[in-house]
Amino acid sequence: MDDKATLHRYLRTRRGQLLAKLDGLGEYECRRPMTPTGTNLLGLVKHVASVELGYFSDVFGRPSGRDLPWFDDAAEPDADMWATAGETRDEIVELHRFSAAHSDATIESLPLDAPGVVPWWPEERRHVTLQQMLVHMCAETAQHLGHADILRELIDGAAGQGPNDPNLPARSAAGQSAHFDRLEAAAREAAAHATT
Template identity: 45%
Template sequence: MTHTTPKRIERVPFTGDEKSTLLASLDQHRDIALWKLEGLDDEQLRRPLTPTGTNLLGLVKHLAAIEYGWFCETFGYATEKLWFADEDDMALSPDETTAQIVELYGRARTASDRVVADLDLDHLGTSWDGTTVSLRWVLVHMIEDTVRHTGHMDIVRELIDGATGDYRTTWQ
């Protein structure tokens, strides 16, 4: 089974307002995460390649969970009921399909984008640990976290088939 990126990954604009720039950066790395799945079968996507069991599909599952948590839960937006415990958001059960995880990530992205569209960057919410945070801070944090995990995905992908890089084509 092969997986495709929903759109061509584009460079973050050199000019633009702060919110659009932050969201474009997050979108770029979200798309890179999905690109890391392309061309691999289910066994390869689930293959644990670190002592803790890190695998590509588990990382996408984690990214979906943290999108819902940081954007929706922090700002009081509805989130879908997740079928896994917080501490298991990278673990995969045999009945979880690749399509199910990729679709979960798509829904989480859509829900997060709705929060970003609705709120000003200075809008305050309450994080999972009770800390007051702004939407600006959440966007920056999600960029950091997504970049961190796409870096993990780059290493795991290289161990699977030697593929590396943040995207296979040049910027346009």
């Protein structure tokens, strides 16, 4: 597998994992702000789909024909990070799929060294290659997937990539509670030592 195929596979995998964080949740749960800054699952999907569409369309002169009003100059700050009551979950999931398909077409049709320009970046950094954008979007998607992992666990306890995730130890509810209590005790003990 060449470098482009490897990067593309990582991006596709993280996209799918992010979208899967909505599975089984109702409208409230997927939109619910879970942090003081308002971070929510559906907003993360909307944001990642939106920025990916920009990076693999406008940057490489391959317009998507899709208008994203939350990026207009008159839009409120962070409008891409949450879904209004009038924006449906299905619309945002469809945007995610549209963005992925458009991005995939760009990635498949250009070589890794294809030049692009990110007009919203500072002048000294705006000249990029497809490889840079692939790495950037892999990192951005993984970062927001990490946020989504935590939010989903706070919402209903679902952790990682599901119950068979090999990166999570299998614990019973009692075992998980004991593990949590052990970490809490260690944190309190460390804090007590730090103040003495």
